[in-house]
Amino acid sequence: MTKAICVTRRGALQGAAGAAAACATEGAGMADELPPWRRYAPPGSGATAPELEHGEISEADGWRRYNAAIEEVRELILTSPLTNHDPQTRAEALAILPQIQAQAYLLAVAPRQDYPRFYLHEYFDPSIFSYNLPNPDFVYRTAFLDGRRIYRIVGRRGDCAWVNFQAFNSFSGVGNANPRALGNWDIDGFVDDANGELEIFVGGPQRERNWIPLDPESRNNWLLVRHLVYEGQSLPPLRIEAADGLRPDTMILSEGELGRRLALGGEIVKYIVTRMTYARVQEVVLREAGGTNAFHTVVGRDEKDAKDGASPLAAYQIAVYEIEPEEALIFEVAPPPSRYWSVQLGDILNQTRDFVHHATHVNDRTAVADADGRVRIVLCSGDPGTSNWLDAMGSVFGRVVWRWYGAEHVETPTIRRVKRVDVRQYLPTESRGVTAAERAAQLRRRRDFHAGLYGF
Template sequence: MNRASSADAAWKEYLDGIKRIRDMIFGHPYAADAQDRPGAHYLFHQVQAIAFNRVIAPNTAYPRFYLHGQLEPMTYSMGGGSADIQYRQSFVDGAGSYRIWGRRGSACLSLIQVMDGYWGERRESIGVRAWSLDVLGIAPGDHFELIACARERRDRWLQLDESIPNSCIFFREIFGNWESEQPSEIHIAPLAPNRDRPVNVSEADMAVRLKTAVAFMEEFIGRYSQSMIEDVVSRAGYNVMVTDETSWPGANAASGYFFLAYKLELNETLIITLDWEPVPYWGTQVTDVWHQTCEPIYHQSSLNSFQTVRDDDGLYRLVLSIRDPGAANWLDLVGHSKGFLELRVVPGREVVMPRTEKVALVDIRSALPVSTRYLTPEERNAELTKRRNGALRRWRY
């Protein structure tokens, strides 16, 4: 097969894959629902953009930490990325050696991990090794330097697998106080840069990347989209919290997860009660049925342990609803009557299963403790303004 026909064949295979992706999304019953069909359109187009950003575009010869190409919850909402977390990813050759340096910010948790591969590579498993900056002895405000390579080193070593040509170094920062906590500065460069390496990949490599991009999209749509809510509904029905029984390549091993499929009418609320002792961090995120993060900057579609008002009896109570119930701990469904809620706790040690209770909106004040804090419309607007400004500053918008 000549070069032109080989490239044409790869392109045709890619287009066939895109059609399969579209059929996976629009062939699902959710896409027939007038409320959920716009989300299907958004998912179909964003998954293609993310596949380009994370599968086709990266060049391990010239690594950098990408900030905005995936899991930025305002634009790339696929996968239910938490509004509390800023994700940065760099792609490297496991046979290479890299210097990582910067200055730690003030996020409540800063974690770095190495993934031996990436989604869509059709591996039976993806090895993950993770480190907390605290464990590495890097305190907030400290300048730091790490070395990522396959050969063992004594100090601040991130182990790579030299057999993996496309490893991902994943830097997560979890923000509890959106107003005061600041992100870290982090950079990466090869210890032995080779500037003669091509910037654009060959046609043969592009054909491989197109195939991998389709596999990436199929994996995300098949495992981390509408199937998330379907799994919970099959196990427990709606409005009941369950533990995570999935295996997420790339997930933070230090975290524990609870999931809930919500289904509420305009005049209904769901009270979620957490009977937990203090932990370094817990946070919730609301998504639609496609597991796309509900708009989190202009709406309070997430809450964490720093933002939530604890009741006088020591319990946390969150109120999930479409309409504002007035409670400070409101989780805004952003107009969705059905979708998914993810609750992350760090560390993921044993904690009591959260309780849920569906209550009519008109009865919410009698169902909550008298100590519950309520906000006036003016106070709500002020809180949302602070939320918006803190999040946009963190993402450099």
């Protein structure tokens, strides 16, 4: 039996209240059994050391704090039942540690707010930076900006399906005692000139049009840009520059500022892995869904105050999948009218599985519906010869995430666990199959498109 979820204008979820209550009761006491640092908590829920915002910390103290955070995360990965479910899950989990350390440098140490730039490859990049489950259909740009300054974005709308801007006064609320989401803007709400050129101002006094605010109290506002780019489309040009005429500060960090940023980088590593990823899957997803192979639905508008980058325009359906090597899961859903939807795979610590060389995601344009209008998607390792396939890449444990943008109602997908060799028995007779040659051509198109998009 399918479960309907209503996304109201206020973002409330209706339906399945009894089931949710039962799951919560079943999971009662789980949080109390965990040490505090492993418990899920939204950014800003605990005290933030004032020096992480604007103060100075000695290089030695910053380095000590950074390394202590790394050891804390490593200890969690080495000892948690979730990350030690099986050898592949453990190997994937351990690989996040050096990746997040690289990101700590990029997110905390590297930004020079007086010399702004958009990160592209440095933020999310296929097979390199995959933490936080980036969407294979989105190309992300991000910038870190001083709220006392005024900036200007110039570029073009381009031919991609959609561009969205989202602003926060800090990265995921880390290192800010009063984290805030500052707003969400569609590029089509901005006005371009007769030649299609865009000019958007960021920060400073409010403007009548083409303006994104910043928090003037924050030196590290976070601007996140999502580009929805389907196959055959291209990434539009965008660049950012300071626009207030102020004399820029030196690009060389003082020792006290470097120490502060090192300590902040450690807090970012710790927050992403221990709270936003690990504790959320254990205490929110598994508890609310009632275990593995069941979906938990989150409406972005409900989590807009989490300040961790979730879009308020989307509904997210998240499950932890668990199968044996020769098994498969069949997801079934009737997609509602929406601006965009997709489903993708990740590991247990929210690293997107490779989507350049493997069929690890399906979207509203690639999905093939059956005659009854329903979409059936098969998750397994080894090609099942079906139209809609999610390649588990040998994993038996991980995450499935559905995104629905612009849907007023979403249906909770059903999940059927079967033997991989029996998959066709559970699909309609008219359900379209895919030959080995067709699959090879699909994978070649996928690889060529992303190689061109990311320039590798």
